[in-house]
Amino acid sequence: MRVLVLNSGSSSVKYQLVDSDTGERLAGGIVEEVVDHESALSEVVARIEGMDQPVEAIGHRVVHGGAVFAEPALIDDELVEVVGELVPLAPLHNPANLAGIEAARATWPELPQVAVFDTAFHRTLPPAAYRYAVPEAWYTDHGVRRYGFHGTSHDYVSARASDVLGRPRTDLDLIVAHLGNGASITAVRRGHSVETSMGLSPLEGLVMGTRSGDVDPAIVGHVADATGRDEADVLDDLNRSSGLLGLCGDSDMREIVSRADAGDEAAELALEVFCHRIRKYVGAYVAVLGGCDALVFTAGIGEHSAVVRSRVCAGLDVLGIALDDDRNERSEVRISPDDASTAVLVVPTDEEHAIAEQTAHLLARR
Numbered sequence: 001m002r003v004l005v006l007n008s009g010s011s012s013v014k015y016q017l018v019d020s021d022t023g024e025r026l027a028g029g030i031v032e033e034v035v036d037h038e039s040a041l042s043e044v045v046a047r048i049e050g051m052d053q054p055v056e057a058i059g060h061r062v063v064h065g066g067a068v069f070a071e072p073a074l075i076d077d078e079l080v081e082v083v084g085e086l087v088p089l090a091p092l093h094n095p096a097n098l099a100g101i102e103a104a105r106a107t108w109p110e111l112p113q114v115a116v117f118d119t120a121f122h123r124t125l126p127p128a129a130y131r132y133a134v135p136e137a138w139y140t141d142h143g144v145r146r147y148g149f150h151g152t153s154h155d156y157v158s159a160r161a162s163d164v165l166g167r168p169r170t171d172l173d174l175i176v177a178h179l180g181n182g183a184s185i186t187a188v189r190r191g192h193s194v195e196t197s198m199g200l201s202p203l204e205g206l207v208m209g210t211r212s213g214d215v216d217p218a219i220v221g222h223v224a225d226a227t228g229r230d231e232a233d234v235l236d237d238l239n240r241s242s243g244l245l246g247l248c249g250d251s252d253m254r255e256i257v258s259r260a261d262a263g264d265e266a267a268e269l270a271l272e273v274f275c276h277r278i279r280k281y282v283g284a285y286v287a288v289l290g291g292c293d294a295l296v297f298t299a300g301i302g303e304h305s306a307v308v309r310s311r312v313c314a315g316l317d318v319l320g321i322a323l324d325d326d327r328n329e330r331s332e333v334r335i336s337p338d339d340a341s342t343a344v345l346v347v348p349t350d351e352e353h354a355i356a357e358q359t360a361h362l363l364a365r366r
């Protein structure tokens with residue numbers, strides 16, 4: 001099936017026309033500086049018009065599916081309403097996703113459309129992992145719990161890892177580290193997410209390009225008091241001016257690695273804080289799983305940065321995790337020695353292919 005995959009942000013719309021069987025890209029690009037989502041989609045229509053093979057369905061990436069959506073869902077009026085009710089949980093993302101959905105329904109009223117949620121794969125987290133130790137009413141009345149994100153990627157990559165290992169997912173316990181501009185790590189027990197680093201929002205967990213990941217929440221009040229700024233502004237700094245950018249002034253890992261190589265101390269520190277956080281989570285997740293068959297690296301940094309992989313795995317021999325340096329330098333699929341008890345893999349993620357696949361599966365089941 002030819003699925004147009006849409007990722008609608010507040011200022012841009014990314015689109016890819018994907019063959020759901022093969023993952024082949026038939027067209028793709030980004031429309032930037034969006035005035036409104038309908039005009040952005042008219043631009044997409046203009047760009048893909050005249051292709052011999054028409055679009056058969058639309059798959060939308062939706063960031064927050066709350067506690068409601070455990071699977072992709074067919075888009076209708078009711079779904080639009082429910083995703084609208086989730087906006088308070090994801091004020092940075094869901095409004096734009098929703099605007100993209102509304103515009104696509106107006107643009108292609110005849111095509112089936114499916115929402116694929118970043119949170120859905122993590123709906124199998126047990127309460128011990130998803131509950132925060134906060135007053136119960138925060139949870140029952142306001143939905144304060146860990147949801148987890150990047151689920152489409154963690155799901156896709158763990159399926160591909162099982163192909164590489166030649167063992168069914170139901171036999172495998174995996175740790176998947178998705179390291180891009182956003183970063184998260186997930187413990188996957190026999191195909192199900194059982195622990196993940198992002199929480200109520202994508203701010204928690206690992207150090208990211210511009211997000212702090214884990215911090216003591218007392219920091220927010222402390223910095224607001226010390227600077228006379230609103231807590232909302234301080235929170236905005238934790239999302240946009242922190243992480244690698246906050247530590248060394250750059251958010252791009254390529255730049256950071258080359259600065260660190262040249263002896264730049266701030267870049268070296270940023271790299272070490274980034275890798276230390278991941279290493280800490282790997283240890284915790286081996287404990288959560290009670291052992292681990294494979295540690296899997298994916299996304300821009302995970303797929304391409306041998307330095308990051310090597311620093312993350314350093315000193316983890318006690319967990320059966322070790323690297324073959326030559327394989328790691330070449331970013332081979334299996335970068336651990338053949339006799340290692342835990343495999344370490346590099347598996348490219350492909351969220352658009354995953355969304356196209358899930359869209360096609362759902363429509364085939366109708």
Ligand code: ADP
Nearest residue numbers: 179180181182251252253254299300301304305
């Ligand atoms: P997004 O979350 O925006 O999809 P990506 O998965 O594309 O992000 O990852 C972007 C990150 O990957 C950037 O920090 C970039 O520097 C890093 N990256 C890409 N290629 C390399 C490379 N060869 N070495 C180190 N980092 C890389």
